[in-house]
Every structure is written in structure tokens, then in C-alpha cells.
Amino acid sequence: MNICVCVKQVPDSWAEKKLSSTDSTLDRASADRVVNELDEYAVEEALRIVEAHGGEVTILSMGPTEAADSIRKAISMGATAGIHVVDDALHGSDALATSLVLAKALEGRGFDLIIFGSESTDARMSVVPAMVAARLNLPQLTFANKVDVDGSAIKIQRVTDYGYDEVSATLPAVVSVVEKTNEPRYPSFKNIMAAKKAPMEALTLSDLGVDASTVGLGNAWSQVASFADRPAKPAGTIVTDDGTGAAHIEEFLVAQKFI
């Protein structure tokens, strides 16, 4: 079983995020960079599958030079190798361009399973896994909170508004996992050392045969016209409960016509 996990380097979700005033892209310098937390669940799921069925896990990321750190971080959980698509022309790429580049990088490598985290904590669009599945013409098994692989058959529980759907398909397939799937492991010292020497393939757009004029900020399928901070909310009324707390809330609810 050969599994590829796609990871994204994102600003730490604990930090306040900002858009850059020069080109309206995410200001990556303004916060610490970490592996998108949900992608750690994807790595964990991949490791559990190869531990049960044999095989190897490869980490793929598209991102600036520093994203290599995140690939090594993900490898240190127990993966074998990394692929890093890095090209200045990719700056500001939207989900369509990202999915195009990832699909090109995945194509023809014979992965049985491609696993994503179900969303990135910065862009929060949750569309890249579906787009990659569409581009590669593979079954889309997304929002999984449980994944079962048996030979070439795969079954997931797909989280829905009403509970979950059981979905089945035949490998190869694209999967995305939610945070309830598993508990990501901490890298062992041995794996941290191994990750430093793990093979890492760096690919440019021309290596992938992607025309630079189809990706990046200037060629995005949508453009940001303007952005502004939400106006700060005026401070509310805070009271300390002395037995009348509930009565005060009741007054507020009445004044605002909620009751």
C-alpha cells in the first residue's frame, strides 16, 4: 500500500491572521508556521493503514521554501519520503491552481491512497480534496471520521449534518479526514533523526509541466478587490453575579425582544 498525504504549511491557528497590505494574500510572515493541524490526522491515518497492511507513506506539499520544514515535521511522525512543489510563480495560488498542481504532482506515481486533512485552518475552504479527486478521476471519500481498508476495497464513515453516511469504493481513492478519526502521535526521537535524512524531491512547475501563466496570484480564477478589518465591537455590559445575574440577562433579552 503506497499512500501520499498532502500537507499544507499554515500560520499557527492560535495567532491572529492578517492579509498582506501589498497584495491581499495571507501574510505568512506575521505568524509562526506550522503543519495544518488537521493534516496531522491525515498523516496518522496513513501510518495506521501502512502499519496494518504494509507499505510506505510519502508527504506532498506545495508551498514556499519554508514549507520543507513542515514536510520534515510530517515525515518525523513516521513517513518515508517527501515531495515539495516549490516555485515563486505559485505565490497567491487559489484552490483551483493548488488542486491542479497537486494533481500533476500525484499523477502517475501509483499511489493507492491520497489522504488530506478535511480543511486548512487558514483558508478553510475544504474544497481541495474534492477538486483533486475530480482532476484525477478518482473516487472521493471525504470528511471521513473512520477509514477501513481491506485489500482493494475502502469504506469510510462520511460525517453529515444528520450523522454519517457509509461510503465505499475501490482503490485508488482520495480521502479526507476530520479531527475525530484518530489521535495524532508525537514523533519519536528516532523518527525525528530519520526525517532529517529522508529523501526529499523538490519539483518546480516546469518539472510538472504546468504552465506558470495558469497559476499564482495574477492568474487566480478569482481576485480580491478590497479588504478591511471588521469594526471593533463596542464593549458590552458585564455584571458580576450577586444573585441577580439571571434577572439582568432576562432584562437584556426583553430589551432586545428575544422574549
Added chain:
Amino acid sequence: MSEVLVLIEHSGSDVKKVSLELLAIAAGLGEPSAVVVGPGAGDCVAILGEHGAQTVYVADAADMVDYVVAPTAELLAQLVSEKSPTAVLIPSSAEGKEVAGRLAVATNSGVITDAVAVAADGTATQNVFGGATIVQSKVSSGTPIITIRTNSTAPFVTGGSATRVDVTVALSDVAKSAKVTNRVSVEKSGRPDLSEAAIVVSGGRGVGSDEGFATIIEPLADALGAAVGASRAATDAGWYPHQFQVGQTGKTVSPQLYIANGISGAIQHRAGMQTSKAVIVVNKDADAPIFDLADFGVVGDLNTVIPDLTARIKNRG
């Protein structure tokens, strides 16, 4: 006037409120045409017409919902190429966004997700980074595909009637490659849907137990006709089911009123409720960051304040 396609979310003949909101937004861009997929689709035609749809495309073949999202995306792609709509509007649910993503790939069009408004020229407004930043953007290539959050506008009754047009699509093999073999519903509470509710009563670690949700949070929600939400600390502890989690990796809600009980206000929680119109906070720690969002806050123990409040609301009858 050119058509604006609106993908309808429904369960049988029960049309979700967000769909009617999208018809109201579509009316500002062109002529609203609803697209309804799956069993029961035909039963939605009348209500959609009353809310402004001129045409309702009905694709009620059973196999449209037997597979994960791809059939709906292929149907919309077919309608886009036949009708050349001004835009395609889709509810911003997890599933809606995936349909939008696949449709964008199929039609080589730009996609904007989680919009809260769309201007007549197609400029979409999004609240990003948990609502801290407001962005205006526009699709610059292909047919604009925009997913729109629930509660972004009010449904509008035009009292009109729609023309039903039955449509079929020949699904590709790949669209039929991820088969839904079973649908499992968790018990329905009878409370309003979390993402559509006008009032959300939420509980966090401070609620202390599943019993706390049952005896303190749910009774207040029921007295107010509200939905129940929970922080990740509460869902991780198993006190409340995951589908009620509010926040970055849960639901994003934008109700008229959000009542946060025993929730500290971590940035990942705020990301899911920051755009609520009014916020009430009950927390025993006066320094909890959630108080920054409060229109009204009580520093106190939820175990005494909330039952008292519930009793007061009930006494008003």
C-alpha cells in the same frame, strides 16, 4: 435577463431555509432558477416558486444521491454549459462547498466560498479569519460559482409560481465510484438546525458533564426555542455529539443571539460564532477572552445563573 442557478438543499419536500435565502440573493443578480436533486425534488417546486424561482430544474433520479457529491456537480456542469447562467449559488455546507469545487474544476470557473453577500455586479463579501477581516472579491474567469452561508439574508416571498423542467444527466463512471451504501441518522432532537437557528445556546468545559448539558443547557435552549451548540472541549469529552461543535473545525453559526456558557473563547471557538448578531456570556472567570465579544455578560457560576434564567423565561409563559 440571464439565469442565476441556485442549488437547493432539501430533505424530501422540506426545503432548507438557506435555499430560500439564496433565491432572494439570486434575484439581485438575474432571474433565479432553482436546481433540485434527488427523491422528493418535485415536491419542492411550489415553495420555490413562491420564493422567487422562475424555473425549477428537477433531477429526481435516485442515483443522483447514491454517490458522493459528483452527480450533482455533473448535473450543474451540464446546466452551466446549456444555460450560460450569470452565476451559480450554492449553500455553504460541507457538501455544498465540495459540489462547488468539483463544478469549478469541470467548468474551469472561479469559486468563492462562504460569502455572506453578493452585489449586483457579482462582488462577493466574505468574513475571513473568524470574522476579523471582511474581504470583497470577484470571480474573474468562467461562470462565478459562489457558496453562501446560512442566515446571510432573509427569504423573500414573491408569491410567484415556477415552471418545472425535468432534467437528466448521464453520469460518468467516476461520478459513480464513491457509493453511499447506508445513511445513519443520529437521534433528532426536535430543536432547530444548529446552522439555521435564530438563537444558539452553547456549552463548554464549564458545563462539566453530559448531565450538565441535559439538565442545564438543553432546558434553556428549549425555553428559548434555540439550538444547542458545544465547544470542542465539550465534544472531545463526549458530553455532546460532535455535529454540534461550533468553531473552526465544527459549524460556523451566525444567529441573532449566541449564549456562551462555560466557554473561554479560544480563537478556534470564536472562528465559528464571531459573526453572531448578539452575544451573551456566562463564565465564572472575569478574564475569559469570550467576554470581549459579549453584548451582555455575567461573571458567575452557570450552575446557578442558567437554571434561574430558564425558570424566569418559563414563568413569563
